[in-house]
Amino acid sequence: MAGFRDLDKVLFPIKSINNVVQLFRNQLESPSEPDLALLSIVAGVIENSLTSRSNAALQVCEPVEQNNLPILEIKTVEILYDKFRSIMLNAVDQNKAKGFATRDLVKKVSDVIWNSLTRSYYKDRAHLQSLYSFLSGNKLDCFGVAFAVVAGCQCLGYNDVHLALSEDHAWVIFGENGTETAEVTWHGKGNEDKRGQEIGKGVSARSWLYVNNKPVICTRHMEVAALVSAINPSLNSTHDAYEVALLQQELLWLLYELGHLKKYPMAIGNLGDLEEIAATEGKVPCKDLFQEAVTSARSYYSNQHVYPYTYQGGYFYRNKMYEEAFESWANASDVIRLYNYSRDDEEIYKEFLEIANELIPHIMKIESSGFSANTILKKPKCFADLLRFYDGICQWEEGSATPVLHIGWAKPLVLTISKFDADVRAQVNIVCDKSEEDKLLKKNGTYFNNNNYEKENGSTAVSDSVVSTNVKNHSDKDNSPFHPSIEAL
Numbered sequence: 273m274a275g276f277r278d279l280d281k282v283l284f285p286i287k288s289i290n291n292v293v294q295l296f297r298n299q300l301e302s303p304s305e306p307d308l309a310l311l312s313i314v315a316g317v318i319e320n321s322l323t324s325r326s327n328a329a330l331q332v333c334e335p336v337e338q339n340n341l342p343i344l345e346i347k348t349v350e351i352l353y354d355k356f357r358s359i360m361l362n363a364v365d366q367n368k369a370k371g372f373a374t375r376d377l378v379k380k381v382s383d384v385i386w387n388s389l390t391r392s393y394y395k396d397r398a399h400l401q402s403l404y405s406f407l408s409g410n411k412l413d414c415f416g417v418a419f420a421v422v423a424g425c426q427c428l429g430y431n432d433v434h435l436a437l438s439e440d441h442a443w444v445i446f447g448e449n450g451t452e453t454a455e456v457t458w459h460g461k462g463n464e465d466k467r468g469q470e471i472g473k474g475v476s477a478r479s480w481l482y483v484n485n486k487p488v489i490c491t492r493h494m495e496v497a498a499l500v501s502a503i504n505p506s507l508n509s510t511h512d513a514y515e516v517a518l519l520q521q522e523l524l525w526l527l528y529e530l531g532h533l534k535k536y537p538m539a540i541g542n543l544g545d546l547e548e549i550a551a552t553e554g555k556v557p558c559k560d561l562f563q564e565a566v567t568s569a570r571s572y573y574s575n576q577h578v579y580p581y582t583y584q585g586g587y588f589y590r591n592k593m594y595e596e597a598f599e600s601w602a603n604a605s606d607v608i609r610l611y612n613y614s615r616d617d618e619e620i621y622k623e624f625l626e627i628a629n630e631l632i633p634h635i636m637k638i639e640s641s642g643f644s645a646n647t648i649l650k651k652p653k654c655f656a657d658l659l660r661f662y663d664g665i666c667q668w669e670e671g672s673a674t675p676v677l678h679i680g681w682a683k684p685l686v687l688t689i690s691k692f693d694a695d696v697r698a699q700v701n702i703v704c705d706k707s708e709e710d711k712l713l714k715k716n717g718t719y720f721n722n723n724n725y726e727k728e729n730g731s732t733a734v735s736d737s738v739v740s741t742n743v744k745n746h747s748d749k750d751n752s753p754f755h756p757s758i759e760a761l
């Protein structure tokens with residue numbers, strides 16, 4: 273049974289980031305599982321006290337003393353914690369013998385949360401992810417509702433209910449073998465919620481939103497990682513509250529070192545982003561963290577996730593490592609090519625649109641300004657990776673009910689391709705072998721997951737890339753999971 277125990281209470285009143293880290297460490301290392309409600313309330317109170325408009329001005333101009341937080345009294349936490357427990361215990365009758373959760377129970381808990389929410393509010397606002405937001409303002413975002421359902425079930429003693437996470441949606445798994453699934457929150461704008469239903473087997477299953485049935489299935493400890501990942505340090509559109517970002521970074525390192533991020537690529541990516549901004553002395557460098565996220569997605573999720581490659585590509589782009597960025601983006605495109613684009617996939621559509629129509633054209637502008645010594649415009653591998661990137665988006669569209677490309681994509685594409693001279697382009701061979709099979713797989717709808725990555729030992733995919741290069745001294749450390757058949761001309 274989780275809970276707010278004496279060894280946690282002695283840490284109060286909490287005055288520093290170190291106190292909060294110690295509380296999370298106590299909970300994560302305790303013989304009983306960590307208490308999601310307690311930790312979400314603590315993180316939420318601190319985040320909101322440091323990012324609310326009332327002291328926003330203060331946070332921006334105030335010099336930061338190391339580790340100082342507004343004092344958090346135990347009473348504040350106890351009142352909120354007891355309020356959450358009483359909402360759950362009153363709403364769900366307890367006389368039933370505990371056992372595994374049922375669909376009715378999960379739906380009931382989801383209804384209790386759902387029906388407590390304010391009628392209408394801006395759902396995409398920041399700081400709506402924690403139980404503090406739920407208990408003090410009756411507002412939650414999409415993720416926050418799913419998290420609150422899992423925390424509520426934990427409160428009621430149903431330890432089989434866990435959070436399932438795709439790259440843009442959240443739901444729950446439950447039951448004796450953890451094989452039951454249920455929608456518990458909404459997704460996107462203007463879509464009817466599907467709460468209570470099991471996760472799509474039909475056409476939605478082929479959309480990126482459900483990551484080809486390879487979601488992150490959380491343990492209790494990974495649910496703590498999800499609430500920490502969801503901490504939002506933003507004060508306004510241009511500034512972050514320094515202490516909130518530092519707290520999130522230290523908690524992610526705690527979870528990383530305890531091994532709870534191994535199967536959670538996005539959390540590793542979040543830590544990489546924070547480390548790129550402010551590296552922590554003596555820790556794994558951010559470049560390696562982004563690679564670890566990629567390796568995790570390949571090892572545990574059959575390389576069906578896109579974000580690890582866009583985290584990595586974004587890092588390379590910001591650090592002017594354009595050849596590497598092209599490779600990461602081409603790898604992202606190799607993931608999306610086997611999905612069908614559906615109306616629920618707007619978030620990843622916007623990601624690819626920004627890469628294709630903003631980031632790549634920006635790189636081409638810089639590289640063709642004539643001042644770059646070893647310009648990518650002379651590198652066949654860069655041209656090959658660009659073709660792989662665009663080809664993946666084209667294949668994503670094939671067989672989808674909704675079109676992806678439109679005339680707005682064509683101009684930047686032509687501009688980009690035309691920057692490579694004929695002699696460079698001639699060194700790239702298009703080898704269409706395995707990908708034909710991919711296309712057939714996708715066409716007749718047999719469920720694709722031919723990019724089988726051996727677990728742990730990191731052996732690579734079975735399918736070859738569509739585009740090969742004849743780069744003579746092809747380095748073995750090539751990051752692409754596909755070993756292009758290298759053809760010397």
Ligand SMILES: CC1(C)CN=C(N2CCN(c3ncnc4sc(CC(F)F)cc34)CC2)S1
Nearest residue numbers: 415437438439440441442501538579582583
């Ligand atoms: C390369 C990027 C554009 C940078 N940030 C990205 N994020 C992707 C989403 N983020 C996440 N980080 C940790 N866990 C989760 S679970 C989830 C789906 C939601 F509905 F629950 C999203 C998400 C964090 C930020 S992808």
